[in-house]
Amino acid sequence: MKNEDWKPATRAAQALGAIDSATGGVVPSVHVATTYVRNVDYESIDGRTYSRADNPTYQSAEALLASLEGGAAAMCFGSGMAAAAAVIQSLKPGDHVVAPDAMYYGLAKRLREFAVGWGISVDFVPTEDWDALAAAVRPGQTKLVWVETPCNPVWTVTDIATAAEIAHGAGARLAVDSTVATPVLTRPIELGADIVMHSATKYLNGHSDAIAGMLVTAKDDEFWERVGQQRAYGGAVLGPFEAFLLLRGMRTLYLRVNAASRGAQRIAEHLAGHEAVTRVLYPGLPDHPGHDIAKRQMTGGFGGMLSILIRGDAAMARGVATSCRLFKPATSLGGVESLIEHRATVEGEGTRTPDDLLRLSVGIEDPDDLIADLDAALARLQN
Ligand code: PLP
Numbered sequence: 463m464k465n466e467d468w469k470p471a472t473r474a475a476q477a478l479g480a481i482d483s484a485t486g487g488v489v490p491s492v493h494v495a496t497t498y499v500r501n502v503d504y505e506s507i508d509g510r511t512y513s514r515a516d517n518p519t520y521q522s523a524e525a526l527l528a529s530l531e532g533g534a535a536a537m538c539f540g541s542g543m544a545a546a547a548a549v550i551q552s553l554k555p556g557d558h559v560v561a562p563d564a565m566y567y568g569l570a571k572r573l574r575e576f577a578v579g580w581g582i583s584v585d586f587v588p589t590e591d592w593d594a595l596a597a598a599v600r601p602g603q604t605k606l607v608w609v610e611t612p613c614n615p616v617w618t619v620t621d622i623a624t625a626a627e628i629a630h631g632a633g634a635r636l637a638v639d640s641t642v643a644t645p646v647l648t649r650p651i652e653l654g655a656d657i658v659m660h661s662a663t664k665y666l667n668g669h670s671d672a673i674a675g676m677l678v679t680a681k682d683d684e685f686w687e688r689v690g691q692q693r694a695y696g697g698a699v700l701g702p703f704e705a706f707l708l709l710r711g712m713r714t715l716y717l718r719v720n721a722a723s724r725g726a727q728r729i730a731e732h733l734a735g736h737e738a739v740t741r742v743l744y745p746g747l748p749d750h751p752g753h754d755i756a757k758r759q760m761t762g763g764f765g766g767m768l769s770i771l772i773r774g775d776a777a778m779a780r781g782v783a784t785s786c787r788l789f790k791p792a793t794s795l796g797g798v799e800s801l802i803e804h805r806a807t808v809e810g811e812g813t814r815t816p817d818d819l820l821r822l823s824v825g826i827e828d829p830d831d832l833i834a835d836l837d838a839a840l841a842r843l844q845n
Pocket of ligand 1: 610641663664673
């Protein structure tokens with residue numbers, strides 16, 4: 463059986479089966495060298511000249527993610543934002559971008575600010591609405607359609623296959639921020655996406671101990687080459703130690719994401735009937751507007767992220783967050799430990815997130831303990 467024939471969870475656990483050729487080590491070594499010697503003909507060895515362009519430690523994580531996503535190649539970056547920026551900066555002045563009207567707020571802000579200086583026009587539309595998306599693309603001028611699914615912080619689900627059809631019909635590429643779904647639950651390239659982006663800080667690393675970003679491409683084409691130039695000359699590379707932590711985290715990706723999904727589903731079902739909660743936003747609940755698409759597009763679960771609207775205002779929501787003992791009141795998501803966040807406070811001025819919304823990142827703890835923790839914190843709203 464060849465490594466490519468192994469099931470994804472096996473490929474991840476074995477990091478594609480790589481054995482260190484110098485030592486027989488079952489864990490790839492951390493390569494800290496910043497530069498590489500040339501041979502007697504003054505040629506670089508294995509194409510490596512300088513670590514800002516390439517480093518063997520992050521190549522192990524890249525090979526694994528490309529395999530799990532079914533892509534032609536992958537690239538690590540110093541953060542998820544750096545990965546997304548490399549895609550956007552590979553566009554040319556005059557190009558048009560369509561992006562979701564609800565998406566990770568940091569990236570929306572970056573898109574708006576960068577677009578002005580770079581001569582790119584951006585339209586933000588509800589990408590889950592096929593008619594709105596089809597009306598927003600400008601054939602010949604739209605070069606990138608960006609979607610995020612499920613999408614922060616209300617977990618809207620965009621149909622990737624339809625978005626790909628609309629993007630390609632206009633001559634644009636489709637990029638999918640698949641940070642929350644991960645390749646465990648959704649494989650955007652199989653559905654027609656051209657680029658998959660991850661804030662690898664989240665589920666891929668999974669332990670809240672490395673900031674990282676990754677891109678995967680369906681084709682190793684001229685656009686991908688431009689993205690590579692952005693990394694090499696923009697310099698937003700990942701350090702070798704972070705690359706090591708990332709690969710170590712990816713080896714347990716399947717266990718962690720499946721556990722988080724099971725926990726989130728249980729918590730969502732429990733809170734759906736809770737007196738202190740007016741609404742639960744989770745694609746795994748039948749009343750979620752994206753449930754039917756999620757059922758088709760996501761395999762094996764609906765992810766570890768959900769939001770709740772509580773019976774109370776912003777101060778009361780923050781009070782619930784700080785009253786939890788297991789759920790930590792911190793930003794970010796996708797780690798083994800559960801987090802709770804008052805998103806409107808963190809997003810700050812201009813946020814469109816409702817004041818009564820709390821975002822939950824469900825970790826891999828026992829769901830019974832997590833439910834008891836939330837019930838105790840929500841009880842303060844009922845007194
Ligand atoms: N995309 C999503 C969905 C995110 O949640 C985040 C970070 O929270 C990012 C992108 C940005 O990633 P990073 O923080 O690794 O730069």
